Amino acid sequence: MQSFTSSHSEKPEKSSGPSKPTRRPSASIHLSGAQRECIAFAEVAPVSPVSSVFPGTPVTSWAYRIPPIPSTSQPAHLLIKGPAGTGKTLILVLRASELCRRHEEQAQRVKQEKDALSDEERQVVRTAAAPGRRSVRHSGHAPAVQLVTYATTLVEQTKHLAAQVLPPEAAARIDMRSYHSWAAQRLAQVGLRYTTVQQSEQEAYLLAAVAITKQHSFPTSSKVRDNSVAWWRDELAWLKGTLLPGGRLITTFADYATAARMGRGAALQAGARRIVWEVYHQYEQTLASRRVVDWSDLTRLLLLHYRQREQSDQADRPDRQGGCRSQVGPGSQLYQTDRTNQVSQNVVRSLSYKSDVLDRANTANPTDTTGVAEAAEVADVADPSPASAGSLLELAEMTNPSEWRAQAQTLKRMLTTASGAAQDGKLPQATRVVRATSVASAGHTRTSSIIAT
Amino acid sequence: MDEAQDLHQIELLALARFACQSLTVVADPSQKIYKTTFSWASIGLSFHADNSRTLRENFRSTRQIVTLALPLRPPEEGEAVQLDELPPAVRNGPLPTLYVAADRQQEDALLVRLLRQLTLEQPTWTIGVLGRTWRQLNDWQRLLRASGLSSVELVQRMQGNVLAAGIKLVSLHSAKGLEFDAVVIPRLMEGIIPTAPHSYHGDALQDAQEAAQDGAEHYAYEQRLLYVALTRARQQVLLMTSGVPSRFLSLLAPNTFQQVTVRGPASAISSQ
Numbered sequence: 001m002q003s004f005t006s007s008h009s010e011k012p013e014k015s016s017g018p019s020k021p022t023r024r025p026s027a028s029i030h031l032s033g034a035q036r037e038c039i040a041f042a043e044v045a046p047v048s049p050v051s052s053v054f055p056g057t058p059v060t061s062w063a064y065r066i067p068p069i070p071s072t073s074q075p076a077h078l079l080i081k082g083p084a085g086t087g088k089t090l091i092l093v094l095r096a097s098e099l100c101r102r103h104e105e106q107a108q109r110v111k112q113e114k115d116a117l118s119d120e121e122r123q124v125v126r127t128a129a130a131p132g133r134r135s136v137r138h139s140g141h142a143p144a145v146q147l148v149t150y151a152t153t154l155v156e157q158t159k160h161l162a163a164q165v166l167p168p169e170a171a172a173r174i175d176m177r178s179y180h181s182w183a184a185q186r187l188a189q190v191g192l193r194y195t196t197v198q199q200s201e202q203e204a205y206l207l208a209a210v211a212i213t214k215q216h217s218f219p220t221s222s223k224v225r226d227n228s229v230a231w232w233r234d235e236l237a238w239l240k241g242t243l244l245p246g247g248r249l250i251t252t253f254a255d256y257a258t259a260a261r262m263g264r265g266a267a268l269q270a271g272a273r274r275i276v277w278e279v280y281h282q283y284e285q286t287l288a289s290r291r292v293v294d295w296s297d298l299t300r301l302l303l304l305h306y307r308q309r310e311q312s313d314q315a316d317r318p319d320r321q322g323g324c325r326s327q328v329g330p331g332s333q334l335y336q337t338d339r340t341n342q343v344s345q346n347v348v349r350s351l352s353y354k355s356d357v358l359d360r361a362n363t364a365n366p367t368d369t370t371g372v373a374e375a376a377e378v379a380d381v382a383d384p385s386p387a388s389a390g391s392l393l394e395l396a397e398m399t400n401p402s403e404w405r406a407q408a409q410t411l412k413r414m415l416t417t418a419s420g421a422a423q424d425g426k427l428p429q430a431t432r433v434v435r436a437t438s439v440a441s442a443g444h445t446r447t448s449s450i451i452a453t
Numbered sequence: 454m455d456e457a458q459d460l461h462q463i464e465l466l467a468l469a470r471f472a473c474q475s476l477t478v479v480a481d482p483s484q485k486i487y488k489t490t491f492s493w494a495s496i497g498l499s500f501h502a503d504n505s506r507t508l509r510e511n512f513r514s515t516r517q518i519v520t521l522a523l524p525l526r527p528p529e530e531g532e533a534v535q536l537d538e539l540p541p542a543v544r545n546g547p548l549p550t551l552y553v554a555a556d557r558q559q560e561d562a563l564l565v566r567l568l569r570q571l572t573l574e575q576p577t578w579t580i581g582v583l584g585r586t587w588r589q590l591n592d593w594q595r596l597l598r599a600s601g602l603s604s605v606e607l608v609q610r611m612q613g614n615v616l617a618a619g620i621k622l623v624s625l626h627s628a629k630g631l632e633f634d635a636v637v638i639p640r641l642m643e644g645i646i647p648t649a650p651h652s653y654h655g656d657a658l659q660d661a662q663e664a665a666q667d668g669a670e671h672y673a674y675e676q677r678l679l680y681v682a683l684t685r686a687r688q689q690v691l692l693m694t695s696g697v698p699s700r701f702l703s704l705l706a707p708n709t710f711q712q713v714t715v716r717g718p719a720s721a722i723s724s725q
Binding site for chain 2: 035041077078084086087088089092095151152156157238241243249
């Protein structure tokens, strides 16, 4: 029997208000063999020797672990299944703690071995690690181990559990958050800025969208409009969060009309689906005009960013894929047919990156040489380069509403201003302008995705 | 990732893409309470004998609770649940009880009485009172506080601590993933659990066969919700009903719980 399920004698009388967990970290949690196996499961599959990748290269053993190691390192995922009451969440907490411990141990080892390297070896290591540099700069650093759950309530309760079964410092090392908080954290790291719609606003937008579709006449299916706002939220989240066979998102009515709605609790006839599609369209336009995103959009933005990074890294080094990016599956074809989205995301990404560089230059000490180098880089990147302006024009041509050209020109003007300001050394001003363009083009992205549908 | 069965497809895809070294996924398809279905392969993950583990031993609930809930457990695909394949539960405990009241007033009066008794007898227990709606839970919170029960709190979002003793008011949906020493589920009646099937589309062209299929899926969903609720309990399960009893009560095996019919006016209810 596990100790955390057995004794209740240490619990206090509870009154309302915050309370602190009272059972002390248990030194002896009794686990079954299967549970121990789950906790100990290795997080990286055996790596083939580096010498097979760089034949004849003298390297010390630690080079095996440089992230990302070219294509020989495969992530080792683990699935734990079990009915209610089998200790799944407890195992996850203990496994997270164990992975934290391993990471720290490994970091220590790597540091020791790195200190012991010869100059020649250092050179080899630098070469091997080079592909990873770029993506690190873009993505920032995430905590080594994150425990993600689907609801905020569960985060709090899992924290209470961790406080019971782990020493305080071990519990503090695990980054615990809800899925949406995780997605928001990752988006912040890649520098995408956005505003999330409030639930009450979202419901109002949905109901307004349903009302607007009443102008359209459909022969049947009118009653689908009577469904609750919860039903609409659920259906649109499913529509936005589902992949078609081949890994594409649902982007056209034809996609939605033919999508298998497995396990959705209701068959929807074509007429009803047409109404849902109209509501979706209206709802997305409202979000776009208010410059807000919903929860589903967070994940979509994140995946777009991932895909962009994957593409640009592959373009840099077509012969290799490293680290996280070596994982290819049907999902990686995401948005492949949605060229419009790709292009507009390119623009957003390059602007976000510029904004980041400006931030760094802004805080650098002007007297030190690194700061000067940064400023030069800023002047360079803030230039309205053919790449971003060209992308916008390409976008305008693909979608072709006249407003797109106007918006593209506005963006270009803003970038020119930013560039001028940066060259004059007015970095704060340049930063502000680039931020503004970044936000403006994020709004365009949203619009473009609707146009694409 | 805990409770992965309730994420949308692209959400799990994002997690898998950003986990450099490993993604550990914990899931129980039979506890699925949100409506999505997809395969691991569709998001580029492959799980096979080498990298998946199945936990079977039940550490939470007494043998009596596991046995009670078993008929409600939805079989996993291709798996038929057999009574003799019951996951071993390590402890014995009291037989779950179903209280049949005449009406909701009587049910509420009984709820107050049972909770007062339980908090006296088991002052260290966490007691989950599970309700369908937040409005219902708020009503109960007012009622319980007015009746002098002090350790009552709602558990939602950042609020409440289910590991500290006392009465926890939780919605059926957010009870998922939590556990309590005792679980109390009032209002086990038709229209509440299960709710009536939604008119999801009301399509005039919908044929009878489709309507029947929708209904079946709706009831299967509601049944999973109740299964999840029952399996939150460590020591004791108290069920309450009035009016038209929930159809799921008839699925329970007769010898797995005791039934108490409450007679007389609400004010006359004595401790059971």
